[in-house]
Amino acid sequence: MNNPTEPSDLYTVLRTPDLIDPVLVVHFDGWIDAGVSAGQAVRHLIESCGADPLVEFDTESLLDHRARRPVMHIVDGVNAGIDWPTIEITSGRDSNDRDVLVLSGAEPDHNWRTFISAVVELAEGFGVRRVVALGAYPAAVPHTRPSRLTVTSPTVDLARSNEPRATLDVPAGMAAVLEQAFDAAGIEALTMWAQVPHYIPSGPYPAASQALIEGLSESAHVSVTVGSLGEQALATRNRLDDLVADEDGHQAMIGELERQHDQFSHDGETLPTSDELAEEVENFLRSQDDEPDGEVTDESDTPDNPGDDE
Numbered sequence: 001m002n003n004p005t006e007p008s009d010l011y012t013v014l015r016t017p018d019l020i021d022p023v024l025v026v027h028f029d030g031w032i033d034a035g036v037s038a039g040q041a042v043r044h045l046i047e048s049c050g051a052d053p054l055v056e057f058d059t060e061s062l063l064d065h066r067a068r069r070p071v072m073h074i075v076d077g078v079n080a081g082i083d084w085p086t087i088e089i090t091s092g093r094d095s096n097d098r099d100v101l102v103l104s105g106a107e108p109d110h111n112w113r114t115f116i117s118a119v120v121e122l123a124e125g126f127g128v129r130r131v132v133a134l135g136a137y138p139a140a141v142p143h144t145r146p147s148r149l150t151v152t153s154p155t156v157d158l159a160r161s162n163e164p165r166a167t168l169d170v171p172a173g174m175a176a177v178l179e180q181a182f183d184a185a186g187i188e189a190l191t192m193w194a195q196v197p198h199y200i201p202s203g204p205y206p207a208a209s210q211a212l213i214e215g216l217s218e219s220a221h222v223s224v225t226v227g228s229l230g231e232q233a234l235a236t237r238n239r240l241d242d243l244v245a246d247e248d249g250h251q252a253m254i255g256e257l258e259r260q261h262d263q264f265s266h267d268g269e270t271l272p273t274s275d276e277l278a279e280e281v282e283n284f285l286r287s288q289d290d291e292p293d294g295e296v297t298d299e300s301d302t303p304d305n306p307g308d309d310e
Contacts, residue, residue, distance in 0.1 A: 004061050004111060007118035012056050017091055019126050022099035023220045024089075026133040028107035030068070031173035034196035035205030037136035037147075040229075041212040042104050048224035049092030049100050055122060057087040062108040062115060089122065094223045101126065107174050115174075116181045123187060131182050131189040132220050133175035136208050139195035142257035143240045147211040151219075152176070153190035154183035192219060199253070200240075206232035 004010050027033075027042040045051075063085055073080040087105035094100050108115050123131065141148065153159045175191055182189035192215045194208035210229040216222040244254055 004058070004114055007114055007121050010058050010061060010111070010115060010118045011122065012058075013122075014053055014056060017054065017099075019091070019099045019101075021129040022091070022101045022126055023216075023222050024101045024103060024123055024126075024128045024131045025216065025220075025222070026103045026131060026175050026178060027135070028087075028174050029085075029105065030107040031175065032135050032137050034136045034138045034194075035200060035203065035208055037194050037196060037205050037208035038134035038212060040204055040206065041134055041209040042102060044209065044213060044227065044229060045100070045216070045222075045224060046090055046092070046102055046104070048227065049094055049102075051090035051092030051100065051102055053088050054091040054101065055089035057105070057115070057118075059085060059087055059106070062087060062110055063106055064109040067109060068106050095225065096221075096223045098222065100222055101128065112174065112177065116178060119178060120181050120185050120187075123182065124185065128187055130220050131178070131187060132216060132222075133179065133189075133191040134194075134212050135173075135175065135191055136194040136196050136205075136212070138198040138200075140257060141195045141197055141261055142254050143197045143200070143207070143237060144254060144258060145261050147205075147208040148195045149211055149215045150193045150195065151190055152179070152193070154180055155188060155190070158188060158190045190219065192216075197257075204232070204236075206230075206236055209233075 025042065025045060027038045029039060033039055065085075068085045070085065071083045073083070085106040087108065088103075090102045090104070092100055092102075103119065151159050179189045179191060192212060194211050194215075196205045196208050206229050210226045210233050213224060213226050213229065216224075
């Protein structure tokens, strides 16, 4: 493993675009992302903005390739090529011609502090005005209601006033550490978390991805259409409705979750208690440790029984 001596040793700037007050959107693979919702939202954002590579990071200094192995493509027994994990910043423009930067790829395994300094250094050089990280976590919410968003931020004014009610300690991902570093550098930073029904243990959940895309418009004035995410969300909703209809126990569970959801919304509450949220995060992290590496990208892999993991 290489040990960089300066933050600038970790990256290569590929071009010098003329940027005006860009927003930086952040998502790393390998951290909390129930239903691969944030990953799907970021891929949709990159495609919608026509984003092209702007900065490449030195993954030899940042990643453990035994933990994040490259992917070998085998075609009729022939090794047709290797795809190595990457970390990069891409740049594009939203539907209102605003500049958007996206930091995405594998979450670093090594040299976190140097990587953080490098990202802040780049953000300052590009004139970033706000940073929004995306994530998703499992919650006791029904699939029959829109996916709700919660917000964390080092700045009280950026966190929604009705949401910083839970007090808890959880393992921090790179995005959370970057939040603090950007705040210290005077750049507004927050993370939006989409809630995903806890009874959907794996597979995409497009409704949460759609909520994150819509949340970017509200939190950072990044405007892109939801496109096919809306159709995918409806298809997933219909499939889950059909599965639930076959079991009285499932219908009762969904009904209770709907009641709780509607009561929280009516009372202005949108976060579970500290103990409930901590348990949900810990259970999700344990499930990630128990599953083989790899990312689910085909929504047809949604489990056939939404109650199996209750």
